[in-house]
Amino acid sequence: MTFFIVSSIIKIIVVFTAIMVGVALLTLAERRICAWMQDRLGPNRVGPQGLLQPAADGLKNLMKEETLPAQADKALFLLAPAMSFVPALLAFAVIPFAAPLPTRWGDVDMVVANLPVGFLYILAFGSLGVYGIVLAGWSSNNKYSLLGGLRASAQMISYEIAMGMSTVAVLLLAQNVTLTEVIARQSSSLFTWNVFPLSLAFFIFVVAAFAETNRLPFDLPEAEAELIAGYHTEYSAMKFSMFYIAEYSNMVTASALMTTLFFGGWDVPFTTWDNTPPWTVWKTLATLAVFSAKVLFFLFLYIWVRWTLPRFRYDQLMALGWKVMLPLALGYLSVIATAIWLLHDRLAWTYDTRFALTLFALNVLLAIPLFFVLDRGHIVAGSVAPEGGNA
């Protein structure tokens, strides 16, 4: 019991620190990558390659004046940044980030809390992040903030459903809601990573995750061209900074979730050395490195998409959520459930590479008509669109 408490406290401190430092560096990475994409240099004056820029920004935000709008609901106005920040961090608690670490007192699971319902816990806390944004928008007593908050709540609810539906497919394959089990099911070979048997679910999940984290092309709650800065218009200094930390923490959690659910978690590809006992320190370090690499890739994807795609219009966002993503997720779920039932119960296949590749082939077949639907004749028709026609 003592060992459990001590190891848990150490894990909490280490994970919290790692995420906070990661978030700080992520703000810098975002600015540098953006600059690189726009053929600029980006912040490179503070420290080597601008590495101390986040520290300077943090200090600036701590020193700045805290403002409080005269008509604001004071309690909620102060509470809102924390309410968007806390769920973002809590959700990371159940994500396994490496193989168990052997110590003198027994193996330590490399996850802060190995919940039996870890997967649903993430969905639950992911859905709580919206409170901070909604309340920030409402309590500011500013019509632009309020619009931002309203948009955030509508958007979150719409895409949460598609997100949940897409992840049910993962649960069907894993037959479990424990994240360690979800990872264990994927680790037998590269093709049993869920991204292969459930490619379309991964696609839906990524789109929904972008919407859930309010990142471009779905950052309607703060659309600066329409709403000044949306829900955080009235915020200054560290409270404003908290919203940024929350956004980036959400990105880290969403990336970790994509890794865990669809890319094998901490599984090292092409080998089963890493996921069989006896556990060693080297296995823990190797799996941790692989997990970090995967998460960093998805974080890069977030930044890459942000500086590539323009923002959606609000009605387009809602139409995409309700008329495309939700029916797509529902239909896909019924197809994949039937396929899994057929392979698993009727043909009695065990879950291995053959099973995964069969499902992958099904996904490719489904993806072709989907491409034509989502394309709406743009790429296929291409330049032959009629002159003056509204394409």
Next chain:
Amino acid sequence: MSGSVIIFWAFAGLAIGSAVFCITRRSPVASALWLVVTLFSLAALFVVLDAQFIAVLQVLVYAGAIMVLFLFVIMLLNLGRQAATDIKGPLGLAVGVALAGVLGFQLGVLRVAGPPAAILLPPDAMARAAAEQGMVGSVARPLFDAYLVPFEITSVLLLAAIVGAVVLAKRRL
């Protein structure tokens, strides 16, 4: 007093306290937020009862989705600023006191009577069920097996409610 008893009383107190705040606040937004606190306390109580799955669903569905919709509607109608009218008055007060009395009487009866031994589970039944068929299975199996028809009827009821809402909202379909 063991740890779980302390946790039970802490969260039970929090649930009741926040429920009282929920019905006494003037601002609809504050009311909604206190209701969220109540729902969270209930989720914690479910965890104490070894029902982690129900607890997470409580947070996911009620705190995460339904209350967000509540807030959305409150903000959309902009109810937040002006103080809402009261339904106080002697008659309302009398009805409230009468209902509270009935509730208190029911609780008293329950305390004296207690549940019959026939429907009590053995002490470790929950843990064994969870180990046998997982957290989800012990809820899902009865739901989709023994109680399938009531479950499906409920979903038809919900569907009817949704269709009704759409018909009411859209004058011209």
